[in-house]
Amino acid sequence: MNNSGLSTLNPDKAVFKETVAAGEGWMHVIKKGQIFRITDLHGNQAVDTIFFNADNIEERYNSANTMREQRNVYISTGTQIRSNDNNVMLTVTADTCGRHDTLGSACSCESNMARYALDKRYMHSCRDIFLKTMLDWEPGMDKRDQVCNINFFMNVPVNPDGGSNFEDGISEAMKYVEMRAEMNIIVLVSNCPQLNNPCNAYNPTPVEMTVWDGE
Ligand SMILES: [Zn+2]
Structure with missing residues (x-):
């Protein structure tokens, strides 16, 4: 880890790479x-993400524990991402964006209707994508396993009065966030399809997942 937020890893040495x-x-x-x-x-893409302990899926990412222990609502370099048992699941080791959201959670057909319009109900949403992806996973997960998620690259600033809003993103092309797994982790991602708020600049785009073996 270094203070610049830049990674020291060599892209040629990655053991896994996939575009979503x-x-x-x-x-x-x-x-x-x-x-x-x-x-x-x-x-300017929002990447909705939930982490599970791969050896015990009852243990999963918990936003309140993560915020409380670091006394900050945003995720960036140095953040320890914590579970419902308050164990450290991952440590953020590099981050060129500088801010990731813990508060906004996932878009859903209900929020599409309540926030935007009745006819937005049938648009794609992260909750549906989470569910579809989990149902395909062995040994199986379902709706009960969806918890308040991290939105990587999403900008949800908290105002001095304690309020918050979805704002235009501060991420740019090729910005990245990197984290070390402190336990065996299952990563669940919905690469957000939302078209009704500025979290994706009204234009959802692909992201790349890369994995390296630790030193
Ligand atoms: Zn979404």
Whole structure:
């Protein structure tokens, strides 16, 4: 880890690389000690993400524990991403974007209707993508396993009065965030398809997932 937020890893030494299209789900195991990077290929994309303990899926990402222990609502270099048991699941080791959201959670057909319009109900949403991706996963997960997620690259600033809003993103093309798994992790991603708020600059785009073995 270094203070610049830049990674020292060599892209040629990655053991895994995959592009996830906008509006697609992705699920993958990251072993303890491996480094996982998400790259915002075109900029201004929201990447909805939940982490599970691969050896006990009842243990999963918890936003309140993560915020409380670091006394900050944003995720960036140095953040320890914590579970519902308050164990450290991953440590953020590099981050060229500088801010990732813990508060906004996932878009859904209900929020599409309540926030935008009745006829937005049938548009794709992260909750549906999470569910579809989890149902395909062995040994199986379902709706009950969806918890408040991280939105990598999404900008949800908290105002001095405590309010917050979805704002235009501060991420740009090829910005990345990198984290080391502190336990065996299942990563669940919905690469957000949302077209009704500025979290994706109204234009959802692909992201790249890269994994390195630890030193
Ligand atoms: Zn979404």
